[in-house]
Amino acid sequence: MNANRLSRAHISAAVAGTRWRFVLGSLRASVAVTSLTEAAEVAKRLSPTGDGLALDLRRERVALTLQTDGWVTAADIEQAKHIATLVDLGAPGRSEQVVELAIDAMDIARVRPFWRAILAYTDEPGAGPEDGVVDPLGQGPSVWFQQMSEPRPQRNRIHFDIAVPHDEAAARMAAAKNAGGTLIHDGEAPAFWVLADPEGNEACITTWQGRD
The missing domain is CATH 3.10.180.10 (2,3-Dihydroxybiphenyl 1,2-Dioxygenase, domain 1)
Known part of the structure:
Protein backbone atom coordinates (compact mmCIF):
# COMPACT_ATOMS: atom_id res chain seq x y z
CA MET A 1 0.00 0.00 0.00
CA ASN A 2 1.15 3.54 -0.74
CA ALA A 3 2.53 4.93 2.53
CA ASN A 4 0.63 8.18 1.95
CA ARG A 5 -2.67 6.48 1.22
CA LEU A 6 -5.16 6.73 4.06
CA SER A 7 -6.32 3.45 5.54
CA ARG A 8 -9.95 2.41 5.30
CA ALA A 9 -10.28 2.49 9.09
CA HIS A 10 -8.89 6.04 9.19
CA ILE A 11 -11.32 7.27 6.52
CA SER A 12 -14.33 5.67 8.15
CA ALA A 13 -13.43 7.02 11.58
CA ALA A 14 -12.79 10.51 10.19
CA VAL A 15 -16.41 10.87 9.06
CA ALA A 16 -18.01 9.10 12.02
CA GLY A 17 -20.84 11.15 13.44
CA THR A 18 -21.58 12.76 10.07
CA ARG A 19 -24.03 11.53 7.44
CA TRP A 20 -21.15 10.63 5.13
CA ARG A 21 -20.51 6.90 4.63
CA PHE A 22 -17.30 5.30 3.38
CA VAL A 23 -18.21 2.73 0.74
CA LEU A 24 -15.87 1.06 -1.77
CA GLY A 25 -13.15 3.69 -1.82
CA SER A 26 -15.37 6.76 -1.78
CA LEU A 27 -17.33 8.95 0.61
CA ARG A 28 -21.06 9.05 -0.16
CA ALA A 29 -24.03 10.98 1.14
CA SER A 30 -27.37 12.32 -0.09
CA VAL A 31 -29.38 15.51 0.25
CA ALA A 32 -33.19 15.27 0.20
CA VAL A 33 -34.91 17.63 -2.26
CA THR A 34 -38.43 18.02 -3.63
CA SER A 35 -37.73 19.10 -7.21
CA LEU A 36 -35.04 19.38 -9.85
CA THR A 37 -35.04 23.12 -9.23
CA GLU A 38 -34.12 22.53 -5.59
CA ALA A 39 -31.54 19.93 -6.65
CA ALA A 40 -29.94 22.52 -8.93
CA GLU A 41 -29.83 24.99 -6.05
CA VAL A 42 -27.99 22.42 -3.93
CA ALA A 43 -25.53 21.82 -6.75
CA LYS A 44 -24.92 25.56 -7.11
CA ARG A 45 -24.31 25.88 -3.38
CA LEU A 46 -21.75 23.07 -3.46
CA SER A 47 -20.03 23.89 -6.74
CA PRO A 48 -17.20 25.99 -5.20
CA THR A 49 -16.24 23.36 -2.62
CA GLY A 50 -13.63 21.45 -4.67
CA ASP A 51 -12.86 19.15 -7.58
CA GLY A 52 -13.25 15.84 -5.78
CA LEU A 53 -17.03 16.12 -5.55
CA ALA A 54 -19.39 14.40 -8.02
CA LEU A 55 -23.14 15.06 -7.95
CA ASP A 56 -26.08 13.06 -9.29
CA LEU A 57 -29.21 15.23 -9.38
CA ARG A 58 -32.65 13.64 -9.15
CA ARG A 59 -36.10 15.04 -8.32
CA GLU A 60 -36.05 13.58 -4.81
CA ARG A 61 -32.37 13.58 -3.89
CA VAL A 62 -28.90 14.76 -4.76
CA ALA A 63 -26.32 11.99 -4.42
CA LEU A 64 -22.83 13.17 -3.40
CA THR A 65 -19.62 11.25 -4.00
CA LEU A 66 -16.15 12.32 -2.87
CA GLN A 67 -13.05 10.65 -4.26
CA THR A 68 -9.75 11.77 -5.78
CA ASP A 69 -7.86 9.54 -8.24
CA GLY A 70 -9.66 6.41 -7.11
CA TRP A 71 -9.37 6.89 -3.35
CA VAL A 72 -10.34 9.20 -0.49
CA THR A 73 -7.71 11.77 0.44
CA ALA A 74 -7.28 13.99 3.48
CA ALA A 75 -8.51 16.89 1.35
CA ASP A 76 -11.67 14.92 0.49
CA ILE A 77 -12.34 14.36 4.19
CA GLU A 78 -12.01 18.07 4.93
CA GLN A 79 -14.24 18.82 1.96
CA ALA A 80 -16.84 16.38 3.31
CA LYS A 81 -16.85 18.11 6.69
CA HIS A 82 -17.22 21.50 5.03
CA ILE A 83 -20.10 20.29 2.87
CA ALA A 84 -21.88 19.06 6.00
CA THR A 85 -22.00 22.69 7.17
CA LEU A 86 -23.57 23.86 3.90
CA VAL A 87 -26.42 21.39 3.37
CA ASP A 88 -28.55 18.98 5.38
CA LEU A 89 -27.21 15.53 4.60
CA GLY A 90 -29.48 12.52 4.71
CA ALA A 91 -32.41 11.39 2.57
CA PRO A 92 -35.18 8.84 3.12
CA GLY A 93 -35.02 5.41 1.55
CA ARG A 94 -32.14 3.02 1.03
CA SER A 95 -28.83 4.07 2.52
CA GLU A 96 -25.64 4.61 0.54
CA GLN A 97 -24.30 1.62 -1.36
Missing part, protein backbone atom coordinates in the same frame (compact mmCIF):
# COMPACT_ATOMS: atom_id res chain seq x y z
CA VAL A 98 -22.27 0.72 -4.46
CA VAL A 99 -23.12 -2.20 -6.75
CA GLU A 100 -20.49 -4.01 -8.81
CA LEU A 101 -20.90 -6.88 -11.27
CA ALA A 102 -18.30 -9.64 -10.90
CA ILE A 103 -17.57 -12.08 -13.73
CA ASP A 104 -15.65 -15.31 -13.12
CA ALA A 105 -13.17 -15.97 -15.93
CA MET A 106 -10.48 -18.46 -16.80
CA ASP A 107 -8.75 -15.96 -19.12
CA ILE A 108 -9.57 -12.43 -17.95
CA ALA A 109 -7.54 -10.67 -20.65
CA ARG A 110 -9.51 -12.57 -23.30
CA VAL A 111 -13.05 -11.92 -22.02
CA ARG A 112 -12.52 -8.38 -20.73
CA PRO A 113 -12.56 -6.67 -24.18
CA PHE A 114 -16.00 -8.19 -24.90
CA TRP A 115 -17.58 -6.69 -21.79
CA ARG A 116 -15.82 -3.37 -22.33
CA ALA A 117 -17.19 -3.21 -25.88
CA ILE A 118 -20.73 -4.50 -25.36
CA LEU A 119 -21.34 -2.17 -22.39
CA ALA A 120 -19.51 0.78 -24.03
CA TYR A 121 -17.45 1.03 -20.84
CA THR A 122 -13.95 2.41 -20.34
CA ASP A 123 -10.93 1.34 -18.30
CA GLU A 124 -10.66 2.09 -14.61
CA PRO A 125 -7.98 4.73 -13.90
CA GLY A 126 -4.60 3.06 -14.33
CA ALA A 127 -6.21 -0.24 -15.35
CA GLY A 128 -4.23 -3.14 -16.77
CA PRO A 129 -5.41 -5.95 -19.07
CA GLU A 130 -7.05 -7.84 -16.20
CA ASP A 131 -8.58 -4.93 -14.27
CA GLY A 132 -12.17 -3.76 -14.13
CA VAL A 133 -14.14 -1.58 -16.53
CA VAL A 134 -16.46 1.29 -15.63
CA ASP A 135 -19.36 3.24 -17.07
CA PRO A 136 -17.96 6.60 -18.28
CA LEU A 137 -21.32 8.22 -17.47
CA GLY A 138 -21.47 6.73 -13.97
CA GLN A 139 -24.90 5.21 -14.59
CA GLY A 140 -24.21 1.46 -14.50
CA PRO A 141 -22.33 -0.76 -12.06
CA SER A 142 -18.63 -1.24 -12.57
CA VAL A 143 -17.53 -4.69 -13.75
CA TRP A 144 -14.57 -6.61 -12.36
CA PHE A 145 -13.18 -10.03 -13.22
CA GLN A 146 -12.53 -12.82 -10.73
CA GLN A 147 -9.81 -15.27 -11.67
CA MET A 148 -10.97 -18.89 -11.75
CA SER A 149 -8.61 -21.84 -11.38
CA GLU A 150 -10.95 -24.30 -13.11
CA PRO A 151 -14.34 -24.25 -14.84
CA ARG A 152 -17.41 -24.41 -12.60
CA PRO A 153 -20.30 -25.31 -14.95
CA GLN A 154 -22.82 -25.79 -12.13
CA ARG A 155 -22.12 -22.43 -10.50
CA ASN A 156 -23.24 -19.04 -11.72
CA ARG A 157 -20.23 -17.17 -13.09
CA ILE A 158 -21.68 -13.68 -12.86
CA HIS A 159 -22.68 -12.23 -9.50
CA PHE A 160 -23.40 -8.90 -7.87
CA ASP A 161 -21.24 -7.36 -5.15
CA ILE A 162 -23.23 -4.98 -2.98
CA ALA A 163 -20.88 -2.73 -1.00
CA VAL A 164 -22.65 -1.29 2.06
CA PRO A 165 -21.59 0.76 5.10
CA HIS A 166 -19.86 -1.59 7.52
CA ASP A 167 -22.48 -1.20 10.24
CA GLU A 168 -25.35 -2.08 7.91
CA ALA A 169 -24.07 -5.43 6.63
CA ALA A 170 -25.82 -7.53 9.28
CA ALA A 171 -29.20 -5.97 8.59
CA ARG A 172 -28.82 -6.40 4.84
CA MET A 173 -27.89 -10.06 5.23
CA ALA A 174 -30.82 -10.64 7.59
CA ALA A 175 -33.17 -9.14 5.03
CA ALA A 176 -31.74 -11.36 2.30
CA LYS A 177 -32.08 -14.48 4.44
CA ASN A 178 -35.64 -13.56 5.41
CA ALA A 179 -36.36 -13.32 1.68
CA GLY A 180 -35.28 -16.93 1.12
CA GLY A 181 -31.51 -16.52 0.86
CA THR A 182 -28.82 -18.67 2.45
CA LEU A 183 -25.43 -17.67 3.81
CA ILE A 184 -22.98 -20.01 2.11
CA HIS A 185 -19.56 -18.52 2.95
CA ASP A 186 -18.26 -16.17 5.64
CA GLY A 187 -14.58 -17.13 5.71
CA GLU A 188 -13.50 -13.65 4.57
CA ALA A 189 -15.93 -11.71 6.75
CA PRO A 190 -16.17 -8.82 7.43
CA ALA A 191 -14.65 -8.05 4.01
CA PHE A 192 -17.44 -10.02 2.36
CA TRP A 193 -20.10 -12.66 2.84
CA VAL A 194 -21.45 -14.88 0.04
CA LEU A 195 -25.19 -15.52 -0.02
CA ALA A 196 -27.33 -17.47 -2.46
CA ASP A 197 -30.93 -17.22 -3.58
CA PRO A 198 -33.25 -20.28 -3.35
CA GLU A 199 -31.86 -21.62 -6.67
CA GLY A 200 -28.22 -21.16 -5.74
CA ASN A 201 -27.42 -17.91 -7.59
CA GLU A 202 -24.83 -16.04 -5.56
CA ALA A 203 -24.32 -12.44 -4.46
CA CYS A 204 -21.88 -10.86 -2.02
CA ILE A 205 -22.40 -8.30 0.71
CA THR A 206 -19.11 -6.41 1.10
CA THR A 207 -17.70 -3.76 3.46
CA TRP A 208 -14.43 -1.89 3.82
CA GLN A 209 -13.49 -3.83 6.95
CA GLY A 210 -10.88 -6.58 6.94
CA ARG A 211 -9.07 -5.19 3.89
CA ASP A 212 -6.24 -2.98 5.25
